[in-house]
Amino acid sequence: MGKTLAEKILAKNANLAEVSPGQIITARPDVVLSHDNSSAISGHFEKLGVEKVASPDKIAIILDHIVPAATETYAKGHQKIRRFVEKQGITHFYDVGCGICHQVLPEMGLVLPGTVVLGSDSHTTTHGAFGAFAAGIGRSEAAVIWATGEMWLRVPESFKIILEGKFDKWTSPKDLALAIIGNIGADGAIYKSVEFCGRGLRQMDIPGRMVLSNLAAEMGAKAGICVPDEKVMHWLKGRTAKEIELVLPDDDAEYERELTFDLEKIEPVIARPHTVDNVDLARNAGDIQVDQVLIGTCTNGRIEDLHAALEILKGRKISRGVRLLVFPASREIYIEASLDNTLAELAQSGATIMNPGCGPCLGAHQGVMAPGEVTVSTANRNFKGRMGCPDADIYLASPYTAAATALTGCITDPRDI
């Protein structure tokens, strides 16, 4: 019997001939990532009774969650991390301003097909876009990996999601990902490895695939892996000196569930408060007045997303009373969007251009909401209180829909602009 992508990658990592769902293996992650929470992780690490981390070159720390530090407390956390990095000789440290961990890691060539990435962040699934097995873990687990280089993993069952066709203009991978979550539910893929494949995937660019893998976390998935191809090789060119080997699933692999989605049938959608699977057509939103629009985050803060927003906003002004916040996901993207004038043109439309980072997505700074307010966000979570206020509403949408909404002041299908 053939093996799925997750099974093949985990077998290779654990140095076993083959593995099967349910089996517990000892994984030696190729990269373990953490961010501002590295302060707490270093506290756990210090309790373990070891002096040095096992492999300083396999640890990646990116400061992205509350950057620049909003309070003295956060500043002390960052300071503690910098001291730990220095003391331990950690190779891959990216300080304030480099960008969001899930964007910076691939940009630095640290995510390769067929490898295992574990991260103390639930959206670590994003790295599945490169054909890696990437899963979120907790802080204690990250500390134990720092100390030992190892972590137990249960080999997950796999779902296969076959993508057919091409997107219509004004629809995007975000609409597809939300449509899938609306279809299978926020717990539809708990513990599973979701494998994306098919002609629809092959024609999708890497940033689009990152949206799918990112939002696999919101299906409950352990990993969301896109079957890698030459587009991955091309994207990584010049970013890594390591030899790249594409690990592919077997043709006769066994999947617990198979679903097919036709990209042509996908329409602009939103996820209404307060769950990501509360999905409806943007056109059915009704008259929902919006106070704030957020374009950015590890889901939709890439150059393609900023360009999508500009397609709608170019030469126009956003609606009076709407605050439009734009967060490029990394410095690389910030520079590209500066050089091609995207940031200036978005600012001319009324956008506030912010620094690379997670922004207000986690509700700590840079655009938290007041009671009764409504935000349309390109992020991945609309939970109650997510953006700092339990009495505010968050709607999730694509960059096209978010930009169209900023223009009119109420939730708007981009096809209606």
Place this chain on the structure above:
Amino acid sequence: MKIEGKIFVYGDDINTDVIFPGKYTYEPMTPEQMGEHALEDLDPDFVKKVEEGDVIVAGKNFGCGSSREQAAISIKAAGCRAIIARSFARIFYRNCLNSGLFAITDDKIQADVNPGDKIEIDLENGKIAVGEKQYSFPPPSPEVFGILEAGGLIPYTRNKIASEK
């Protein structure tokens, strides 16, 4: 290990933002301080009523959302000793065990119980009693049992590293 207390009942898809709001995640806090915020945006009465040994019974996908470990730690620090849910989000499930908080998957209990009912859980033997009603679950593996007994993954690993030296 035996757990005895009263039951709190909650629904489906209880996410980590209502369990432990994101605005606190990068505040350095002791477990006791985290415990003061447990379920803050879901049930503000929880921290006022919870006592040592109490148990949460909930629906599907409990703990979905962020990987923040404080979600599990805050519930444990508040006094709760176990969560029984129809299903758990996977990172939260791992965080529970790694924090020394027992997580049991069961799809029957939620329909049978009421808030405040008395519950007894026998971990070694995989048995749960609520009044006259009895339920069973697969007891934890020796490794998981070791983690729970040690009080979490960190003390468990520390002991393991010390014994290997």
